[in-house]
Amino acid sequence: MGEEAPEFVNGEINLEGKDFRTATTVGHKTYLISRSGDESKSTISIRILDKSTQTWAVPTVLGTQPVHFEAHSAILVNENMILVVVKKGAPLIESIWFLEVNTSFVKQQSKITGTEVVVWSKGVLGKSQKPVVISGPSGVGKGTLIAKLMKDFPSRFGFSVSHTTRAPREKEIDGTHYHFTERSKMEKEISEGKFLEFAHVHGNLYGTSIEAVEAVTDEGKRCILDIDVQGARSVRASSLEALFIFVCPPSFEELEKRLRARGTEAEEQIQKRLRNARAELDQSNTPGLFDHFLVNDDLETCYGNFKKLLLLDDGSADSDDSYSTADSKSTPSYTVLSKQDSEILLQPETHDVEKGITSLLALDLSSLSGGAPGRTRGLKIQSVHKD
Ligand SMILES: Nc1nc2c(ncn2[C@@H]2O[C@H](COP(=O)(O)OP(=O)(O)O)[C@@H](O)[C@H]2O)c(=O)[nH]1
Numbered sequence: 001m002g003e004e005a006p007e008f009v010n011g012e013i014n015l016e017g018k019d020f021r022t023a024t025t026v027g028h029k030t031y032l033i034s035r036s037g038d039e040s041k042s043t044i045s046i047r048i049l050d051k052s053t054q055t056w057a058v059p060t061v062l063g064t065q066p067v068h069f070e071a072h073s074a075i076l077v078n079e080n081m082i083l084v085v086v087k088k089g090a091p092l093i094e095s096i097w098f099l100e101v102n103t104s105f106v107k108q109q110s111k112i113t114g115t116e117v118v119v120w121s122k123g124v125l126g127k128s129q130k131p132v133v134i135s136g137p138s139g140v141g142k143g144t145l146i147a148k149l150m151k152d153f154p155s156r157f158g159f160s161v162s163h164t165t166r167a168p169r170e171k172e173i174d175g176t177h178y179h180f181t182e183r184s185k186m187e188k189e190i191s192e193g194k195f196l197e198f199a200h201v202h203g204n205l206y207g208t209s210i211e212a213v214e215a216v217t218d219e220g221k222r223c224i225l226d227i228d229v230q231g232a233r234s235v236r237a238s239s240l241e242a243l244f245i246f247v248c249p250p251s252f253e254e255l256e257k258r259l260r261a262r263g264t265e266a267e268e269q270i271q272k273r274l275r276n277a278r279a280e281l282d283q284s285n286t287p288g289l290f291d292h293f294l295v296n297d298d299l300e301t302c303y304g305n306f307k308k309l310l311l312l313d314d315g316s317a318d319s320d321d322s323y324s325t326a327d328s329k330s331t332p333s334y335t336v337l338s339k340q341d342s343e344i345l346l347q348p349e350t351h352d353v354e355k356g357i358t359s360l361l362a363l364d365l366s367s368l369s370g371g372a373p374g375r376t377r378g379l380k381i382q383s384v385h386k387d
């Protein structure tokens, strides 16, 4: 039996001691976002009221959630998501979050889990770069290329650490190269909607958790995924916008030579990987699957082309996210004031107004892209001076 619906006005903030709640209606559902506890230990919970049946549901909540904040305000952006601005003593961009309630990723995860699903994604100012998916047969040099990139640009790129049921190789570190895991545990987590994609490769289970991608994007880094062709296909079909690169060997003989020279696999595994390589090379030609192909003949030449592709992606140097507005580094707290078309106005908190901060901020949502899993990119923020 559902509980009786509380009295509330759409978007109004109800103050209950240290607890804050907002209620935002999307279609026939109202999303009650509650925050409780101290700032250092705040927890956020979500309940959904179906107004047609007057019943409550507790959804599966995916994505990295906002933490350590005092209060929040919320407003409907469109039928797919709610903007949640949290109050915390940090640059404004740390405070802007989206709760996705109806995006394609939400629908996809809802189908997998068989539950109501909501997903958090953090807002990112300006243009930021899409994750990069790298596929290619075993032994072609994906890991070598990625390791070089990470070494040269440690603050720009982050590796999505996959889960796998295969045993660690001698020099592999749990949590760095892979999260090495039990099959039953991984299968359970897949059924709980924690994975963006997964595939059976060379007799083992491999998968990218949503958390793995978000751990990178939440650090403001561009995420690199080393996944097989089936995984690339799943990501292509998901809502994660990415750049897809396939790495080819100069020849099959050279591939075999590299696999053997690496010395990490027993003969049986080498044979299996070589058989799969042929299939992967065939499948890489699926129209529309990969954006770019790199031939890894001479390593330095291939690495140079790889870097060129990454720069070409958005036509600019491989720079950090462009935090273009002056306000992004300031620490006043804001709450949602109103929405007009694709612009949402934020007002400073009373105590900040007392300190002389009076400008409203206009949040332009017209060029939003990306979204969960990962970040919602393309936010623009401008000061609006009151006359
Ligand atoms: N679909 C999918 N494939 C993965 C993932 N992680 C690694 N792989 C792929 O699994 C395959 C085997 O990886 P690994 O066991 O490290 O062997 P290697 O390719 O010979 O270095 C490679 O094609 C990887 O790209 C993942 O999270 N998802």
Ligand SMILES: Nc1ncnc2c1ncn2[C@@H]1O[C@H](COP(=O)(O)OP(=O)(O)O)[C@@H](O)[C@H]1O
Pocket: 136, 137, 138, 139, 140, 141, 142, 143, 144, 145, 258, 259, 261, 262, 296, 297, 298, 299, 300, 302
């Ligand atoms: N261009 C290249 N020329 C010669 N050897 C290479 C080249 N690229 C990588 N290798 C070597 O080939 C082996 C397989 O590379 P690795 O990066 O582990 O492949 P993958 O991650 O695609 O399985 C490694 O021993 C690596 O040092």
